[in-house]
Amino acid sequence: MIRQAKGKTPRRPPPKKPSNNQKDPVGVYCRVRPLGAEDEECCIEVISNTTIQLHAPDGLKANRNGEFKETQYSFKKVFGIKTTQRELFEDVAKPLAQDLIHGKNGLLFTYGVTGSGKTHTMTGSPGQGGLLPRSLDMIFNSIGPYQAKRYVFKPDDKNGMEVQNQVDALLDRQKRDSQTSVPKTPNTRRVDPEFADMISPEEACKAEGVDEDSSYSVFVSYIEIYNNYIYDLLEETPFDPIKPKWNGAGTPVRNITEFIPPQSKILREDQNHNMYVAGCTEVEVKSTEEAFEVFWRGQKKRRIANTQLNRESSRSHSVFIVKLAQAPLDADGDNVLQDKNQVNVSQLCLVDLAGSERTSRTRAEGNRLREAGNINQSLMTLRTCIEVLRENQMCGTNKMVPYRDSKVTHLFKNYFDGEGKVRMVVCVNPKADDYEETLLVMRFAEMTQEVEVARPVDRPICGFAAGRRQRNQAFKEELTRRLEERGGPVDGDCPTVLNQLLQAFPPLPPCEISGPNDDVTLPRLIEALEKRHKIRQMMIEEYNKTATMLKSVLQEQDGNILSKENVIQEQRGKLGEKDKMLQNQKNEIDRLEKKSKMLEYKIDILQKTTNIYEEDKRSLQNELESREQRLQREMSEKRRIEARMQGMVSDTKLKWEKECERRVNAKQLEMQNKLWVKDEKLKQLKAIVTEGKTENRQPQRPSREKDKVPPKRSASPSPAPTGPPVRPLHRRSHSAGGERWVDHKPTTNVDLDTVMQPNIPNAIKVNAPNEKALSKCDKYVLTHQEVASDGEIQTKLIKGEVFKTRGGGQSVQFTDIETLKQETPVAASRKRRSSESGPDSEPMEGNWTDVETRCSVAVEMRAGSNLGPGYQHHGYTKRRKP
Numbered sequence: 001m002i003r004q005a006k007g008k009t010p011r012r013p014p015p016k017k018p019s020n021n022q023k024d025p026v027g028v029y030c031r032v033r034p035l036g037a038e039d040e041e042c043c044i045e046v047i048s049n050t051t052i053q054l055h056a057p058d059g060l061k062a063n064r065n066g067e068f069k070e071t072q073y074s075f076k077k078v079f080g081i082k083t084t085q086r087e088l089f090e091d092v093a094k095p096l097a098q099d100l101i102h103g104k105n106g107l108l109f110t111y112g113v114t115g116s117g118k119t120h121t122m123t124g125s126p127g128q129g130g131l132l133p134r135s136l137d138m139i140f141n142s143i144g145p146y147q148a149k150r151y152v153f154k155p156d157d158k159n160g161m162e163v164q165n166q167v168d169a170l171l172d173r174q175k176r177d178s179q180t181s182v183p184k185t186p187n188t189r190r191v192d193p194e195f196a197d198m199i200s201p202e203e204a205c206k207a208e209g210v211d212e213d214s215s216y217s218v219f220v221s222y223i224e225i226y227n228n229y230i231y232d233l234l235e236e237t238p239f240d241p242i243k244p245k246w247n248g249a250g251t252p253v254r255n256i257t258e259f260i261p262p263q264s265k266i267l268r269e270d271q272n273h274n275m276y277v278a279g280c281t282e283v284e285v286k287s288t289e290e291a292f293e294v295f296w297r298g299q300k301k302r303r304i305a306n307t308q309l310n311r312e313s314s315r316s317h318s319v320f321i322v323k324l325a326q327a328p329l330d331a332d333g334d335n336v337l338q339d340k341n342q343v344n345v346s347q348l349c350l351v352d353l354a355g356s357e358r359t360s361r362t363r364a365e366g367n368r369l370r371e372a373g374n375i376n377q378s379l380m381t382l383r384t385c386i387e388v389l390r391e392n393q394m395c396g397t398n399k400m401v402p403y404r405d406s407k408v409t410h411l412f413k414n415y416f417d418g419e420g421k422v423r424m425v426v427c428v429n430p431k432a433d434d435y436e437e438t439l440l441v442m443r444f445a446e447m448t449q450e451v452e453v454a455r456p457v458d459r460p461i462c463g464f465a466a467g468r469r470q471r472n473q474a475f476k477e478e479l480t481r482r483l484e485e486r487g488g489p490v491d492g493d494c495p496t497v498l499n500q501l502l503q504a505f506p507p508l509p510p511c512e513i514s515g516p517n518d519d520v521t522l523p524r525l526i527e528a529l530e531k532r533h534k535i536r537q538m539m540i541e542e543y544n545k546t547a548t549m550l551k552s553v554l555q556e557q558d559g560n561i562l563s564k565e566n567v568i569q570e571q572r573g574k575l576g577e578k579d580k581m582l583q584n585q586k587n588e589i590d591r592l593e594k595k596s597k598m599l600e601y602k603i604d605i606l607q608k609t610t611n612i613y614e615e616d617k618r619s620l621q622n623e624l625e626s627r628e629q630r631l632q633r634e635m636s637e638k639r640r641i642e643a644r645m646q647g648m649v650s651d652t653k654l655k656w657e658k659e660c661e662r663r664v665n666a667k668q669l670e671m672q673n674k675l676w677v678k679d680e681k682l683k684q685l686k687a688i689v690t691e692g693k694t695e696n697r698q699p700q701r702p703s704r705e706k707d708k709v710p711p712k713r714s715a716s717p718s719p720a721p722t723g724p725p726v727r728p729l730h731r732r733s734h735s736a737g738g739e740r741w742v743d744h745k746p747t748t749n750v751d752l753d754t755v756m757q758p759n760i761p762n763a764i765k766v767n768a769p770n771e772k773a774l775s776k777c778d779k780y781v782l783t784h785q786e787v788a789s790d791g792e793i794q795t796k797l798i799k800g801e802v803f804k805t806r807g808g809g810q811s812v813q814f815t816d817i818e819t820l821k822q823e824t825p826v827a828a829s830r831k832r833r834s835s836e837s838g839p840d841s842e843p844m845e846g847n848w849t850d851v852e853t854r855c856s857v858a859v860e861m862r863a864g865s866n867l868g869p870g871y872q873h874h875g876y877t878k879r880r881k882p
Contacts, residue, residue, distance in 0.1 A: 022454070022455040022583060023418075023452035023453060023454050023455060024421070024452065024453060024455050025449055025450065025451065025452050025453075026422045026423070026424065026448050026449055026451050026452075026453060027076050027092075027421070027422070027423040027424070027449070028075050028076055028423075028424045028426060028445050028448055028449040029075055029076055029077050029078075029079065029088075029091070029092055029423070029424070029425045029426065030052060030073075030075040030077075030078045030079065030425075030426045030428065030445070031078075031079040031083065031088065031117065031121060031425055031426070031427050031428070032044060032046060032052070032078070032079065032080055032081055032428055032430055033081065033116060033117035033120075033427065033428070033429055033430070034081040035430055035431060036431065040431055040432075041057050041058065041431065041432040042430045042431065042432070043055060043056070043057045043430060043431070043432045043434075043435045043438070044428060044430035044438070046078055046080050047072065048078070049077060049078055050074055050075055050076070050077060050078055051072055051073070051074050051075075051078065052072070052073055052075075052078055052428075052442075053070055053071070053072045053073075054070065054071050054072075054073070054435070054438065054439060054442065055070045056069070056070075056435065057432030057435055058432075071439075071442075073442045073445070073446050074446075075426070075445065075449070076449065077091055079091075084128075085121075085124055085128050085129060085130055085131075085134070086134070086203050088121065088131070088425075089130075089131055089134040089135075092108070092131065092423060092425060093108060093131040093134065093135050094134075094135075094138065094205065095421070096108060096135070096348055096421060096423065097135045097138045097139055097207065097348065098138075098207045098208075099346075099420070099421060099456065100139065100322065100324050100346050100347070100348045101139065101142050101143065101207045101210060101324065102209065102346075103326065103344045103346045104346055104420055104421070104456040105346055105347055105348070105414075105415065105419050105420025105421075105456060106347075106348045106349070106420050106421050106422075106423070107348075107349045107351070107412055107415040107420060107421070107422045107423070108131065108348070108349070108350050108351065108423050108424075108425070109351050109353055109422075109423070109424040109425065110122050110131075110351070110352050110353060110424075110425045110427060111353050111356075111424055111425070111426055111427070111441065111444075111445070112355065112356070112426055112427035112428055112429075112441055113355055113356055113427075113428070113429060113434045113437045113438060113441060114355025114356070115355065115429055115434075116355070116427040116428055116429040116434070117427045117429070118352055118353070118355070118425075118427045119352060121425055121427055122350060122352045123352075124198060126198060127198070127200070128198075129198035129199045131350065131425075132292075132295065132320060132350050133198040133199055133288065133292050134199060134203075134205075135322070135348065135350070136288045136291045136292060136322065137199050137204055137205075137288045138204075138205050138206065138207060139207075139218060139322070139324065140218070140286075140287055140288045140291070141204055141205065141206045141207075142206050142207035142210050143210060143216040143218075143324075146210065146211075146212060146214065146215060146216055146469075147215070147216050147217065147218075147286060148215035148216065148217050148327075148336055149169060149173070150169070150172070150173055150176070150217075150284060150286065151164060151168070151169040151172035151173055151176075151284070152164055152169045152215065152217065152336055153217040153219075153284070153325040153327070153336075153343070154172075155219065155282045157278075157279070158270055158271070159268075159270040159274060159276035159345075160270065160271075160340070160343075160345065161325040161340075161343045161345050162340055162343075163327055163336055163337070163338050163339070163340060163343060165338065166335065198292065199288075211326070211328075212469050212470060213328055213329050213468045213469050214326045214327060214328050214329065215326065215327055215329060215336045216324060216325070216326045217284055217324075217325045217326075218284065218285050218286070218291065218322065218323070218324055218325075219282040219283065219284050219285070219322075219323040219324075219325065220282070220283055220285055220291050220294055220295070220320065220321065220322055220323070221234060221277075221280050221281060221282045221283070221320075221321045221323070222234050222294070222295060222298035222318070222319070222320050222321070223265070223277055223280060223318075223319050223321070224302060224305075224316050224317070224318050224319070225316060225317040225318075225319065225378075225407050225408055225411075226315065226316035226317075227316075228377075228378065228406065228407050229264040229407070230264060230265040230266070230267070230277055230407055230411075231262045231263075231264060231265065231305075232262055232265055232277070232279070232280050232281050233262075233298035233299075233301050233302055233318075234280075234281040234283060234294065234297065234298050234301075235262055235263075235281050236281075262305075265277045265278060265279055265280060266278050266279075267407065267410055267411060273414070274414045274419065275410060275411050275412075275413060275414055277411070282323065291322075295320060298320075302316075302318070315354060316354055317351065317352065317353050317354050317378070317408055318351070318352045319349060319350070319351050319352075319411070320349070320350045320351075321347055321348070321349050321350075322347060322348045322349075322350070323345055323346070323347045324345070324346050324347070324348075325343060325344075325345050326343070326344050326346075327339075327342050327343045327344070328342055329468050329469055330468075334472055349412065349415075351408075351412075353379070353408075354378075354379070356379050356437060356440070356441065377406070378406040378407070378408050378409075381402065381405045381406035381408070381409050382406065382408060382409055383444050383447075384402055384405070385401050385402060385403060385409050385416070386444070386447055386448050386451055387447065388400075388401045388402070389401060389416060389451045390447060390450050390451050393451065393452055394450070394594065394598070395598065396591070396594070396595065396598075401413075401416075415453065416451070416453060417454070418453060418454025418455075418456070419456065420453075420456050421453070421455075421456065422453050424445065424448060426441060426442075426445045428441065428442075508525065508528050508529075509521070509524045509525055509528055511525055640787070640791075643787060643789065644789070644790075644791050646789060647788065647789015647790055647791070648789065648790075650789055651789060651790070739777075739778055739779045740762060740763070740764075740776065740777040740778060740779065741760045741762070741763040741764070741777055741779040741780070741781055742763065742764050742766060742769065742773050742774060742777045742779065742780045742781070742802070743760050743763040743764065743765045743766070743781055743783075744766055744767075744768075744769055744780065744781065744782045744783065745765060745766075745767065745783045746767060746768075746783070747767050749783060749785050750785060750793060752793060752795070752822060754820075754822055756820070758781075758783065758795075758797055758820065760781065763777075763781075764776065764777060769812075771809065771810055774802050774810035774812070775810055777802055778801065778802050779799070779800075779801060779802065780799065780800045780801070780802050780812045781797055781798065781799045781800075782797070782798040782799075782800075783795065783796075783797060784796045784797075784798055788821060790823075792821065792822055792823065793822065794819060794820070794821045795819070795820040795821070796817055796818065796819050796820070797817065797818040797819075797820070798814055798816075798817050799814070799815055799816045799817070799818070800812045800813050800814040800815055800816075801813050801815055
């Protein structure tokens with residue numbers, strides 16, 4: 001029977017991977033481990049399932065205010081001391097494992113202080129498996145029936161996968177089975193008790209929505225980052241018996257099991273711009289036990305390295321990478337499609353970061369100090385990258401993220417750029433000794449969950465119809481059932497179709513020839529064979545006809561399916577464009593909202609700053625006004641004092657001038673009196689000599705009696721009077737006439753409440769002069785007040801006449817000033833001091849000018865005398881009427 005070659009359905013090129021602008025924040029979880037001793041001091045308190053509170057332990061230095069500040073930190077979820085490993089896995093690692101099966105990447109960190117439970121959270125212990133063994137168990141439980149045979153997928157050493165044909169995969173399997181180091185029956189090998197029974201069967205879980213039309217293979221790799229160098233923990237160092245290698249102790253290595261330091265690896269970038277470790281060993285595993293055995297082999301090598309190099313396991317970062325390669329089945333649903341472009345590789349990185357600690361507390365020295373510095377430097381670089389990412393997203397900046405400063409951040413930069421989900425489990429130890437380190441860890445965790453990472457997109461769907469594996473399996477089962485019903489032999493799971501077809505042919509006649517003359521047997525055999533040949537030809541024609549018809553039907557169905565798939569892809573493309581447009585609009589709205597919030601925040605800050613400045617400005621203005629007012633008061637007080645002092649100086653000067661003038665006049669009068677007496681004596685002496693009379697004649701002073709004849713004066717000229725000139729009488733004010741006056745009294749004048757007030761009848765009173773009032777009057781008076789030299793208020797009436805100008809206006813010409821002044825009669829400046837009287841309490845010369853003296857003394861002079869009133873020595877006391 002001729003077997004027809006199977007035609008392959010043409011593959012439709014996958015659509016271009018759409019860009020996704022949706023972002024999710026980094027999921028940060030917190031797990032609190034129990035205290036080592038019950039009486040140990042605790043510094044962490046779980047407030048709720050999302051919040052914890054840190055309080056400073058006793059004896060810690062307080063803050064600047066002398067108080068201990070309690071701080072609260074929020075996470076996506078907080079796991080207390082009673083949380084089981086299964087509960088932690090359900091919330092943290094299970095979504096990442098499910099995304100891995102659906103072709104999406106994931107990154108999981110465990111971060112915390114040394115001794116906070118990171119390794120227990122990641123690895124676990126027998127009976128309490130951690131996140132790593134549970135993730136592996138979930139992956140193999142989900143893809144177990146759909147795994148490809150070993151070596152069907154093969155790494156290409158460029159962070160990609162190739163699909164081998166069945167012959168090459170079979171040769172690689174035979175080569176593996178022929179090696180003595182690998183047992184042929186892996187199911188019966190002895191399980192290491194250190195990782196046996198990590199997960200109980202009742203706790204096993206399985207992912208949903210696994211693509212049954214794809215084949216899967218799992219590859220694992222295990223690396224260590226120590227002192228910013230990358231080492232492969234699964235690398236098998238070849239042993240050369242001729243050139244033995246040397247271990248760390250300085251002795252040659254004679255056994256392959258002895259420790260040989262691994263070579264450092266480098267990071268490279270693949271064609272999709274993803275970072276990977278070049279030359280890293282990738283082991284294909286087919287079960288959870290095998291994968292965890294590979295992990296434990298790397299752990300043992302890591303322990304040996306730590307022992308030989310005298311370092312702790314917490315001094316390095318360990319990274320366990322799980323790669324899942326999946327490719328669609330061909331149109332028949334039997335073998336993997338031989339197309340490298342259809343292979344989708346997703347990976348899950350489980351990272352156990354080194355413990356952060358302070359060298360001042362651990363007192364590390366030498367190599368330990370250098371190790372701690374490198375660890376802290378790598379963790380600091382991680383914090384810096386997170387800070388720059390947060391600043392770029394929140395403030396809209398485009399600063400370069402320093403991924404290359406550390407191997408940890410450089411290796412996982414693609415995850416933060418949007419190649420998968422990122423989650424972090426912050427492990428904390430509640431003991432008081434780790435309070436300061438825990439505080440730094442909390443701040444970093446709080447900052448990390450503010451960073452948003454682009455959401456991974458779904459992988460493209462192959463153009464083949466769905467359900468190929470199921471249809472192929474159903475066809476095999478139906479064919480096997482029919483062959484068993486006919487009683488045909490079954491070779492394993494595949495029946496022998498040739499034997500079934502031979503049973504449908506007519507039986508062959510006996511083939512034994514009785515003799516040379518037997519002419520019946522051969523013709524009968526030939527006739528039977530010809531019948532069989534005709535039946536075979538008919539069956540071939542019928543088979544070809546049925547195959548052609550079935551092929552056409554299948555091609556038609558495939559064409560319909562492809563057309564529908566094209567329509568669906570076109571609609572999906574349009575839907576994707578719409579979604580992209582909506583997402584762009586949503587991103588623009590989010591950006592504008594963030595920008596608006598940032599601007600509102602800046603406006604709020606500026607408003608607060610403006611309010612502070614305004615308050616300072618108002619206070620300074622008030623202070624300035626108060627100082628100006630005080631300065632004005634001081635200046636006015638100074639001017640008043642200066643005016644008062646000037647008035648006192650002028651009064652004193654005038655008084656002394658008058659006193660000097662009075663004394664000079666008195667002295668002149670006294671000298672004139674003496675001269676007159678002398679003249680009289682000379683006249684009497686001359687009369688005595690000339691007349692010879694001896695009678696004594698006494699000169700008499702002028703009598704008060706009017707009938708006495710005044711004596712004749714000598715020929716000597718009488719002195720001219722030197723007294724003050726008589727002040728002419730004040731003329732009568734023009735305001736008493738019948739003229740019309742403009743009485744200008746400003747509103748600033750002070751009411752003196754005096755008896756005599758300036759009053760002008762029929763006057764137009766104004767507060768400010770105007771042309772209308774001046775046109776109706778011919779006189780103008782201005783009432784002006786000022787402070788006199790003695791501090792009293794002095795009123796002046798400034799008078800003038802109103803004239804008409806040539807331009808038609810009014811002009812005022814001032815002509816007179818009347819002064820009104822209010823004085824106190826008992827003022828000290830107007831009284832006589834006691835020092836001005838003589839020694840016998842007699843009034844001195846000049847006392848006649850006082851008011852009391854002038855009222856009590858009357859001066860009597862002779863008629864025709866030129867003596868002035870200064871001759872008070874010749875005055876008599878005025879007689880009173882009886």
